[in-house]
Amino acid sequence: MSGKPTFLILADGDFSPMTSKTANSVIRYLPDRVVGVVDRVHAGKTVQQVLGFGGDIPVVGSMAEGLRRKPGAVLIGIAPAGGRLPEEWRAWLAEALETGCDLWSGLHTFLSDDALLAEKARAHGRKILDVRRPPPKLPVAMGMARLVDPFVVLTVGTDCNVGKMTAQLQLVRGLENRGLKTRFAATGQTGIFIEGWGTAVDAVVADFIAGAAEELVLKAAPGADIVLVEGQGSINHPGYSGVTLGLLHGSCPDALILCHQATREFIGEYRGEPWLRIPPLADYVKMYEMIGSAVYPTRVIAVCMNTYDLTDAEALEACAAATRDTGLPCTDPVRFDSAPVLDAVSGARQAYLERRSLK
Amino acid sequence: MSGKPTFLILADGDFSPMTSKTANSVIRYLPDRVVGVVDRVHAGKTVQQVLGFGGDIPVVGSMAEGLRRKPGAVLIGIAPAGGRLPEEWRAWLAEALETGCDLWSGLHTFLSDDALLAEKARAHGRKILDVRRPPPKLPVAMGMARLVDPFVVLTVGTDCNVGKMTAQLQLVRGLENRGLKTRFAATGQTGIFIEGWGTAVDAVVADFIAGAAEELVLKAAPGADIVLVEGQGSINHPGYSGVTLGLLHGSCPDALILCHQATREFIGEYRGEPWLRIPPLADYVKMYEMIGSAVYPTRVIAVCMNTYDLTDAEALEACAAATRDTGLPCTDPVRFDSAPVLDAVSGARQAYLERRSLK
Numbered sequence: 227m228s229g230k231p232t233f234l235i236l237a238d239g240d241f242s243p244m245t246s247k248t249a250n251s252v253i254r255y256l257p258d259r260v261v262g263v264v265d266r267v268h269a270g271k272t273v274q275q276v277l278g279f280g281g282d283i284p285v286v287g288s289m290a291e292g293l294r295r296k297p298g299a300v301l302i303g304i305a306p307a308g309g310r311l312p313e314e315w316r317a318w319l320a321e322a323l324e325t326g327c328d329l330w331s332g333l334h335t336f337l338s339d340d341a342l343l344a345e346k347a348r349a350h351g352r353k354i355l356d357v358r359r360p361p362p363k364l365p366v367a368m369g370m371a372r373l374v375d376p377f378v379v380l381t382v383g384t385d386c387n388v389g390k391m392t393a394q395l396q397l398v399r400g401l402e403n404r405g406l407k408t409r410f411a412a413t414g415q416t417g418i419f420i421e422g423w424g425t426a427v428d429a430v431v432a433d434f435i436a437g438a439a440e441e442l443v444l445k446a447a448p449g450a451d452i453v454l455v456e457g458q459g460s461i462n463h464p465g466y467s468g469v470t471l472g473l474l475h476g477s478c479p480d481a482l483i484l485c486h487q488a489t490r491e492f493i494g495e496y497r498g499e500p501w502l503r504i505p506p507l508a509d510y511v512k513m514y515e516m517i518g519s520a521v522y523p524t525r526v527i528a529v530c531m532n533t534y535d536l537t538d539a540e541a542l543e544a545c546a547a548a549t550r551d552t553g554l555p556c557t558d559p560v561r562f563d564s565a566p567v568l569d570a571v572s573g574a575r576q577a578y579l580e581r582r583s584l585k
Numbered sequence: 586m587s588g589k590p591t592f593l594i595l596a597d598g599d600f601s602p603m604t605s606k607t608a609n610s611v612i613r614y615l616p617d618r619v620v621g622v623v624d625r626v627h628a629g630k631t632v633q634q635v636l637g638f639g640g641d642i643p644v645v646g647s648m649a650e651g652l653r654r655k656p657g658a659v660l661i662g663i664a665p666a667g668g669r670l671p672e673e674w675r676a677w678l679a680e681a682l683e684t685g686c687d688l689w690s691g692l693h694t695f696l697s698d699d700a701l702l703a704e705k706a707r708a709h710g711r712k713i714l715d716v717r718r719p720p721p722k723l724p725v726a727m728g729m730a731r732l733v734d735p736f737v738v739l740t741v742g743t744d745c746n747v748g749k750m751t752a753q754l755q756l757v758r759g760l761e762n763r764g765l766k767t768r769f770a771a772t773g774q775t776g777i778f779i780e781g782w783g784t785a786v787d788a789v790v791a792d793f794i795a796g797a798a799e800e801l802v803l804k805a806a807p808g809a810d811i812v813l814v815e816g817q818g819s820i821n822h823p824g825y826s827g828v829t830l831g832l833l834h835g836s837c838p839d840a841l842i843l844c845h846q847a848t849r850e851f852i853g854e855y856r857g858e859p860w861l862r863i864p865p866l867a868d869y870v871k872m873y874e875m876i877g878s879a880v881y882p883t884r885v886i887a888v889c890m891n892t893y894d895l896t897d898a899e900a901l902e903a904c905a906a907a908t909r910d911t912g913l914p915c916t917d918p919v920r921f922d923s924a925p926v927l928d929a930v931s932g933a934r935q936a937y938l939e940r941r942s943l944k
Contacts (some may be wrong), residue, residue, distance in 0.1 A: 428790075432828045468795060468827040471830040
């Protein structure tokens with residue numbers, strides 16, 4: 227990453243609480259660095275009006291209008307339908323480069339491979355950061371992450387897009403406040419944008435998923451008390467489970483935090499693919515512990531519940547139900563106090579340190 | 586694939602029963618198409634003398650000597666140490682192109698990306714086939730493979746290199762002999778060389794592992810009674826488990842065949858990385874069934890035992906022990922009659938057809 231620029235976020239046509247995951251997280255964690263959002267649907271509103279957070283950041287109706295707010299970089303905040311770069315976006319991004327902006331992108335299609343954009347960047351001395359481009363030389367994992375000193379915690383989920391990264395970013399502050407040096411190891415585009423480093427493990431060649439995770443943990447470990455590894459996908463996601471398991475085995479976590487969105491009933495339903503019913507949370511605990519421990523002993527120590535679409539009373543009941551189902555502490559770390567989960571992490575770390583001192 | 590050429594196999598310095606997996610399998614299944622093996626260590630011997638099978642195929646001490654046997658293509662039969670193309674090989678492969686040979690390779694490093702080799706191929710009108718290059722447009726899997734008509738069987742393993750592909754190639758003939766139209770879906774370089782089509786699932790971008798498997802099953806299904814999907818890695822392999830799980834969830838197998846090498850004690854020990862002890866076979870049955878069935882109901886119906894380094898009596902005992910441990914039929918389909926496993930497959934298929942007719 228090159229420095230900490232301000233961002234104009236491109237989220238045209240898909241800016242909403244559930245769909246524009248990257249845009250929303252960058253706004254949530256770096257609000258002071260976001261100068262605006264480009265989206266013709268909600269132009270004229272504030273981000274607060276669209277998302278329920280984000281304050282006065284304006285939504286603007288064109289790239290030109292956004293560029294007048296002098297961002298350091300244009301950041302792609304949504305995945306375009308079909309995964310390809312829309313022709314209209316190319317023109318807008320070229321315009322941004324001409325105006326002196328860098329481009330930050332986490333798309334599978336690399337902007338720097340686009341001849342027009344590459345040429346514009348060269349001509350205007352700007353940078354294109356494709357954070358999904360894998361590092362040049364990754365290892366095949368060999369369980370090296372099991373040997374690091376810090377207590378390693380991975381978030382695991384019941385589906386994609388349930389709040390695995392958000393849960394952890396909420397926990398970082400709480401753990402730091404307790405005097406624990408905590409390092410966040412980003413494994414997806416949004417986490418990388420926010421943290422400034424990391425590897426998009428879903429974009430590496432399949433043989434190197436675990437190796438990418440191993441490398442991240444080894445890099446994050448020195449000097450840290452706790453490493454929080456950003457989880458991806460779900461162990462029973464028909465499309466992405468391979469990434470989930472590679473990450474689980476490559477990072478050798480000492481503990482897992484299970485993340486769920488309370489009202490989600492089917493895998494993938496947030497993008498209209500209802501077919502596979504999400505089993506009880508206790509089943510996930512069993513699956514993740516069994517399959518994770520097949521490489522390195524691990525257990526689920528807490529549940530983080532995403533309750534964004536519930537009332538306070540419903541949210542409290544969802545957390546209580548998770549605790550009844552699993553016997554584990556549960557909270558929504560965005561909505562409520564994170565203490566129950568922070569207690570679980572620091573307690574499990576204490577036990578880990580005691581086990582190690584006996585060796 | 587372009588036709589069915591004869592092969593000169595390059596296996597210099599690493600030709601042996603356990604290390605040169607690709608060379609050995611091509612020799613085992615396509616002996617009539619192999620004109621020689623290049624290996625300076627065993628030059629002058631026959632393949633039979635080195636591997637214990639392969640008959641009179643000669644091992645030669647130089648590329649030039651091999652090329653005099655007029656192969657249609659030079660096939661890379663081993664992975665070079667370090668994964669990179671040795672400088673010496675580049676010169677040999679250029680020589681092969683000049684002599685009118687195509688090149689077939691399953692290396693992660695694509696030969697067609699090498700400027701010298703690409704230029705030689707162009708100049709001499711030859712083809713370079715990099716079978717690990719992923720297809721241009723793969724889907725994210727959505728469980729579509731669960732909907733195909735044929736009975737889908739996937740081999741799963743206790744480690745890499747235990748005989749998952751070999752077991753299945755042995756079964757194809759047996760099933761065909763029983764009147765069942767059987768399609769082999771190759772997922773690795775060697776299987777693709779032998780079968781003439783397929784996708785190397787370990788070489789695709791991580792998000793598309795399951796999608797590549799789904800696409801293979803959909804392609805293999807029409808007109809088949811049984812689809813045998815080539816397995817990869819192991820569910821508890823620290824480096825490759827992500828590929829294994831993506832393949833398991835993407836192919837939606839109705840049944841699994843568990844493969845093991847009887848004398849293997851540690852994951853990866855065949856390449857000198859002893860650390861993680863291989864658990865009992867019954868634990869694998871539990872893990873594969875639990876995690877596989879989380880997407881589509883499946884069960885392990887038989888065990889295939891690789892007994893290449895045992896006496897007949899030891900091999901029989903290893904199979905009997907596997908049956909005691911798992912309650913499942915077991916054989917070494919290379920060494921013994923495959924009937925116990927063939928019976929398990931056709932019996933499970935019969936039950937599957939009956940279940941479907943009731944729907």
